Amino acid sequence: MEIAENAALVVVDLQKGFEEEDFWGKRNNPGAEENIAALIDLWQATGRPVVFVRHDSVQPGSPLRVGQVGNDFKDFVEERRGKGGGRELLVTKRVNSAFYGEPSLDVWLTGEDVAEIVVVGIQTNMCNETTARMAGNLGYDVVFVLDAMHTFDLAGPFGWAATADELTRATAVSLHGGGFARVVSTAEVLAGAAG
Template structure:
């Protein structure tokens, strides 16, 4: 797998509020945090751009509410911010898509990822973080619609069991699989593994 020299790693909502099991319920993929950390490290070592996205929830009672302890990035993310050789951006949002945050992710990427893309080549973004089927999926879908080459690193993210309509429920694993099939099969993104991406981003 080839990872562009200006491919941006988009780290979505890796915040302490998601550790509240009483609020969110059971999660999948306990390896997510370790894989996210490894990808941030690789991006920073190689001088590629990194985007840290934070969800400032406006929903009453949310563990991610702006100004709350849960709004902060998890420690392993916070301690890595500002440590790379490449450019870095903090995007804050209150909806699912990182492309609807502030400052504009698309405008920033226009100068970063697109600026390093060869003629006729789509700029790359690599999506990791929380939650697989919510903000990660929405960001990936919108990125695909905007013309980015989106890599969706399935084992560097996680989600939670969820109740839906008609008494239906889905486990975190079922939601992860459905998201992967929809994004990959629908052409919004390429669903890949951390190992694939680390190998492709080994040098710059």
């Protein structure tokens, strides 16, 4: 696969608050952070734009609330911020989609002449999927890097529940099969962006 020279890496909600297992439950894909770090490093080394998205929760008790340590980016992300040669944006949001944050992601991407976005981060089936769907609806070419993200087990209606892996598979099938995004691996993206 080929990754555009101007493709933007959208790093969604890599925040310390997601490390609180008592709040979120069991996660999947323990290698996500290593893959995300590799992608950020390559994007910055090749001068491609990077967007860091932070969820500023307004929900009482959320570890992601402003003023809480959990609102901060994970250390490996914070250490990389500001190294993108000026082609970097911080978006803060209170809902799932990064396109409903401040400043406007769509306006910035348009201004940077970006047509392709690469989505990584937390959570696969929540903010990542919502951002990818909206990007697809807005006309962006969306690359969804499945092993550079993770999610948590989740309870639903009617006594149903799904594991993090089950939710990941459902998201991948829905996005890829529905034409919202190309669901790929980190290795594919690294190869496509480096070449």
